[in-house]
Amino acid sequence: MSPAPAPATLGELRASGYPDRSVKEELRANLLTRLSSGGRLFDSIVGFEDTVIPTLERALLAGHDIILLGERGQAKSRLIRHLTELLDESIPAIEGCEVNDHPYRPICSRCRTLVQERGDATPVSWIRRDDRFSEKLATPDTSVADLIGDVDPMKVAEGRYLGDELTIHYGLVPRTNRGIFAINELPDLPERIQVALLNILEERDVQVRGYRVRLPLDMVLIASANPEDYTHRGRIITPLKDRFGAQLRTHYPRRIDEEIEIVEQEAAPPPSGMEVHVPRYLKEVIASFTSVLRNSPQVNQRSGVSVRFSIGAYETLVASALRRAVRRGEEEAAPRVVDLWAILPASLGRVEFDALEEGREELILERALKQALLQVWTHRVGGHDFTTLVERFEDGLEVETSDLTTAKDLLEQVGSSSPLADVEPVLRKLEVGDESPSAAAGALEFALEGLHLRKRLNKTPGDDDGSWIFESN
Numbered sequence: 001m002s003p004a005p006a007p008a009t010l011g012e013l014r015a016s017g018y019p020d021r022s023v024k025e026e027l028r029a030n031l032l033t034r035l036s037s038g039g040r041l042f043d044s045i046v047g048f049e050d051t052v053i054p055t056l057e058r059a060l061l062a063g064h065d066i067i068l069l070g071e072r073g074q075a076k077s078r079l080i081r082h083l084t085e086l087l088d089e090s091i092p093a094i095e096g097c098e099v100n101d102h103p104y105r106p107i108c109s110r111c112r113t114l115v116q117e118r119g120d121a122t123p124v125s126w127i128r129r130d131d132r133f134s135e136k137l138a139t140p141d142t143s144v145a146d147l148i149g150d151v152d153p154m155k156v157a158e159g160r161y162l163g164d165e166l167t168i169h170y171g172l173v174p175r176t177n178r179g180i181f182a183i184n185e186l187p188d189l190p191e192r193i194q195v196a197l198l199n200i201l202e203e204r205d206v207q208v209r210g211y212r213v214r215l216p217l218d219m220v221l222i223a224s225a226n227p228e229d230y231t232h233r234g235r236i237i238t239p240l241k242d243r244f245g246a247q248l249r250t251h252y253p254r255r256i257d258e259e260i261e262i263v264e265q266e267a268a269p270p271p272s273g274m275e276v277h278v279p280r281y282l283k284e285v286i287a288s289f290t291s292v293l294r295n296s297p298q299v300n301q302r303s304g305v306s307v308r309f310s311i312g313a314y315e316t317l318v319a320s321a322l323r324r325a326v327r328r329g330e331e332e333a334a335p336r337v338v339d340l341w342a343i344l345p346a347s348l349g350r351v352e353f354d355a356l357e358e359g360r361e362e363l364i365l366e367r368a369l370k371q372a373l374l375q376v377w378t379h380r381v382g383g384h385d386f387t388t389l390v391e392r393f394e395d396g397l398e399v400e401t402s403d404l405t406t407a408k409d410l411l412e413q414v415g416s417s418s419p420l421a422d423v424e425p426v427l428r429k430l431e432v433g434d435e436s437p438s439a440a441a442g443a444l445e446f447a448l449e450g451l452h453l454r455k456r457l458n459k460t461p462g463d464d465d466g467s468w469i470f471e472s473n
Contacts, residue, residue: 006090010103011120013092020104022218023087023178024063030086031060042082044265045075047258048250052079055248060086064245065201065221067186073306074250076224080135080182083222087129091178095123098170099177099215100132107177107215109166132179134172138189144196147171173200177217186223187235194237197221201243252294252307259287262307263314274325276318276333279442281380281430285340286313288372293351298364300352309350313343320403328406334438337445338403338468340369370453377450381429386447390456393472399448402467407441414444 007013021029034041041053056079059066068076093100094111101111103124115122136147144150152169173181183189183197201221223244225236253259260283270276290310293299320339325332344365353361392414399413426443448470452459455473462469 006126010122013103013124023220027060027086046262047253052248052250059246066246067244068224068248069227070250071304073308076250080222083180084129084133090126090128092124093127095125099174134176135182136172137184138186147173148196180220182222184224186225191237194240256287259310263310266311267314278335279432282335284376285372286310288375289369292368292371298354298357303352316343316346324404332438336442337449338401374453381426399470400462400467407438410441
């Protein structure tokens with residue numbers, strides 16, 4: 001059976017028994033329904049299940065306006081946008097209303113007059129949940145007119161009196177009535193503009209250029225801020241801080257597997273037609289690299305190291321492998337340790353360093369990457385006996401690699417009748433589950449890099465630009 005048509009007039013809406021509830025009541029009811037079903041609240045939010053999400057749930061159940069505090073790249077904006085999932089799929093509003101008036105409770109002059117004149121015949125339209133969300137990036141040039149509204153000279157030119165409420169052109173906030181309004185980076189909003197938000201948060205009304213207009217807006221206000229701005233520089237005015245009912249502190253992923261899950265979720269897919277397999281241990285190196293930087297005293301931690309850094313590093317790793325595969329005619333693009341070094345020049349602008357480290361930025365990144373490599377190597381294969389492999393280097397074996405060296409060329413340099421024999425145990429410890437030449441070459445290169453970092457092998461620049469030679473100490 002086809003669903004019944006949605007009510008198209010005020011009379012039909014009343015007859016259908018549609019409830020009269022505020023946005024906060026709507027969010028609360030839908031959240032309770034979602035919680036009773038179990039599972040994660042928001043599927044694409046990773047690492048907040050036991051920290052941020054419970055606080056958010058309590059804030060919504062309490063009917064609070066919320067401010068999110070966190071450094072860049074901590075999913076603040078994504079979390080805010082996910083809140084629309086807790087709104088009804090659609091809600092009724094008086095047709096043609098700029099501020100989404102509820103048919104039962106019109107608040108603007110135009111709709112009050114319309115209901116008075118037409119009664120139950122007042123036309124009703126339905127607004128989708130995605131159209132009930134607005135966000136504004138706070139910038140120094142933001143004006144009261146942008147947020148609240150201003151006199152529309154065109155409406156005055158049409159013949160209306162200047163004192164007529166219908167001459168107002170409403171800003172973003174009134175136009176998000178009965179929805180969710182978000183302000184990103186609230187401390188960047190000039191203080192005189194912040195004052196304009198005071199009445200919205202507390203009295204739920206707006207004032208435009210001295211008009212005697214009161215609009216009892218129904219909305220949830222969400223703001224985001226960097227904690228450094230919020231708690232130290234004091235750029236959010238005190239009365240405005242006081243009006244937020246709940247404060248949520250976001251954070252970076254606290255576990256390597258959470259960082260990897262986010263990277264896998266957000267990284268751009270490889271081009272169609274090209275098979276790319278990134279081994280788990282290289283993903284762990286990237287996640288550990290980011291973690292080392294987040295704990296480095298040489299990095300400006302007030303700015304933070306965003307998860308976008310990990311995502312960009314992963315995409316660069318894949319791009320380096322794709323470049324090699326295409327230029328050397330390999331069927332599979334298989335990232336190896338040598339591709340990790342391509343991350344460094346691409347990442348310089350994504351990390352803010354301490355002022356005292358000027359000129360040493362690339363060296364700091366290189367040391368952090370080596371530290372991450374050694375951590376993963378020790379965890380994965382540190383207990384393996386590499387004596388046989390090291391002895392072969394002592395007998396004169398040298399292995400040269402570069403970002404254009406194919407897996408076949410790398411393995412042939414090992415020189416044994418079965419090149420895989422040297423790396424099969426390493427493959428098992430790395431849980432690669434694949435004994436193809438590309439997987440074996442990646443494991444071999446990972447083993448050699450770790451032995452070099454453990455000072456059991458030398459690694460020197462080769463004759464070709466960008467190549468390296470592993471040899472005996």
